[in-house]
Amino acid sequence: MNVKLKGRKVVGGVAEGEALVSSEAVSFYGGVDPETGIIIDHGHPLEGRSITGKVFIFPTGKGSTVGSYVIYRMKKLGTAPAAIVNVETEIIIATGCVISEVPLVDKLDGNPLIDFSDGMHLRVDADEGFVEIISRD
Amino acid sequence: MYLTKEQEAMLSGGEGAAAAKMLELLVALGEVFGAERLVQVESAHISGVSYKNLGEAGLEWLTEQADMGARVRIRATLNPAGMDMDKWREMGVPEEFADGQRRVLETFRRMNVEPTCTCTPYLIGHKPDRGTQVAWAESSAVCYVNSVIGARTNRESGPTTLASAVTGLAALYGYRLEEKRRPGYIVNLDQTPETIMNYSAVGYIVGKRLGTIVPYIRGLGNPGTEALKALGASAATSGGIALWHGEGITPEADAMSDYLEGLEKLSIDREDIVEAKEALSKPLKDPIVVLGCPHATLNEIFEISQRVKGRKMEGKLWVFTSRGVYHEAEMAGYMKTIEEAGGRVYRDTCMVVAPLKEMGWSEVATNSFKAAHYMASMGLETRIDTIKGLLEG
Numbered sequence: 001m002n003v004k005l006k007g008r009k010v011v012g013g014v015a016e017g018e019a020l021v022s023s024e025a026v027s028f029y030g031g032v033d034p035e036t037g038i039i040i041d042h043g044h045p046l047e048g049r050s051i052t053g054k055v056f057i058f059p060t061g062k063g064s065t066v067g068s069y070v071i072y073r074m075k076k077l078g079t080a081p082a083a084i085v086n087v088e089t090e091i092i093i094a095t096g097c098v099i100s101e102v103p104l105v106d107k108l109d110g111n112p113l114i115d116f117s118d119g120m121h122l123r124v125d126a127d128e129g130f131v132e133i134i135s136r137d
Numbered sequence: 138m139y140l141t142k143e144q145e146a147m148l149s150g151g152e153g154a155a156a157a158k159m160l161e162l163l164v165a166l167g168e169v170f171g172a173e174r175l176v177q178v179e180s181a182h183i184s185g186v187s188y189k190n191l192g193e194a195g196l197e198w199l200t201e202q203a204d205m206g207a208r209v210r211i212r213a214t215l216n217p218a219g220m221d222m223d224k225w226r227e228m229g230v231p232e233e234f235a236d237g238q239r240r241v242l243e244t245f246r247r248m249n250v251e252p253t254c255t256c257t258p259y260l261i262g263h264k265p266d267r268g269t270q271v272a273w274a275e276s277s278a279v280c281y282v283n284s285v286i287g288a289r290t291n292r293e294s295g296p297t298t299l300a301s302a303v304t305g306l307a308a309l310y311g312y313r314l315e316e317k318r319r320p321g322y323i324v325n326l327d328q329t330p331e332t333i334m335n336y337s338a339v340g341y342i343v344g345k346r347l348g349t350i351v352p353y354i355r356g357l358g359n360p361g362t363e364a365l366k367a368l369g370a371s372a373a374t375s376g377g378i379a380l381w382h383g384e385g386i387t388p389e390a391d392a393m394s395d396y397l398e399g400l401e402k403l404s405i406d407r408e409d410i411v412e413a414k415e416a417l418s419k420p421l422k423d424p425i426v427v428l429g430c431p432h433a434t435l436n437e438i439f440e441i442s443q444r445v446k447g448r449k450m451e452g453k454l455w456v457f458t459s460r461g462v463y464h465e466a467e468m469a470g471y472m473k474t475i476e477e478a479g480g481r482v483y484r485d486t487c488m489v490v491a492p493l494k495e496m497g498w499s500e501v502a503t504n505s506f507k508a509a510h511y512m513a514s515m516g517l518e519t520r521i522d523t524i525k526g527l528l529e530g
Contacts (some may be wrong), residue, residue: 010169034194064296065274066190073194094169095296098162108216 185295
């Protein structure tokens, strides 16, 4: 069965990529290395994993507002995620995605942290406000 | 979100690519926070200036905006940089950092932002009228402008304040709305704070306990500018407080007393203050005393000069202030007294945004809970005391 969750477009665009799901909130400033795309937040469940090119799914952002600039830097360096899916986004992630043109959707009609899992191939159509599974491996 | 014809035109590039991009950001955030429309703002205070926080990433974004033609259309001042723009070498700031910092300021200048480099724009003549909509970042200045002045802003960021400065607009949500400014908690002080340090402690405790709830504080006595800026700065540091009301003190407090019924109460006593102070205080051997967080007022510099007169601080006293206040203090002769005692006074920067580790610092003592909080998180050993205790103890 093909799961398709509908939600809210925050930043438009269409992207595909492998899912990477974080159960915890993410701070880009000090939490992600923009040079490598790797999560460096000590003790974070995804510490050591790369978010580059992924459909990065996490509850919400946290930390310093400078985090917005980190997303922008990653986009410029080619280490940014393909798209971001939040349960409910906030100002740091939303600002970062707007200035970097990274598609961002949130408030889906299902729980993206449960319905999607690492390694699934996902398609994010932020313009139309949905996320769907293309393949499960 | 509803946009006027003029705003629609700006969004589709009628006023240049930069304004369009900036408005796109404000509209996207407005949608996220459920704003129904945009509102005109009259002043902006822009954060994200220190090269330490901004790095090449932030500088690249700012440069791109300036290249696209971003120019501010309302009064816009700038938060502190990572160094005194003239005396950085004396501060021990590395050359490479200084180069990055100069490029940041040059980029802001191209966009016609006033390079004030202070967290206290309200002390140097950038003081909006009560009730006006503004777009301010720098959490301590946000607290001051919302609470003490009674203008209206959310807790903005570097990109959003620049976007508001360039478009003259902000999305109408949060603390811009009358009903969102109402208190959510009552705070009772068992004892009136006697020192700036104690006002700073009260703010720190309130922020820690209440997070982002708007507090209505009773028992503050008769605080001056210094106490008001200290309280807000630490409340915004330990929590996310952007607005507070002080009974009999802040301009909206009277009107807010209609909404106190049924609110939960928090009381703060002397023990809470001692506990908060001890949590950020270690016995230190040879600390550098750092004052001016937020940037020192003329009164504070006067007090410092009186307390160090004739003493030998030998570079172990650093004071941070704005250029405006520095100039007044110089005219009044306070600067000479502090410098003769071996103290140093720097402008454009502070202990929170300067690269202290790279400058070789390890032990610091201050009267500000905000400064102590951030310096501790940078890995420095801290102690908190009053100005008197720090300089004469």
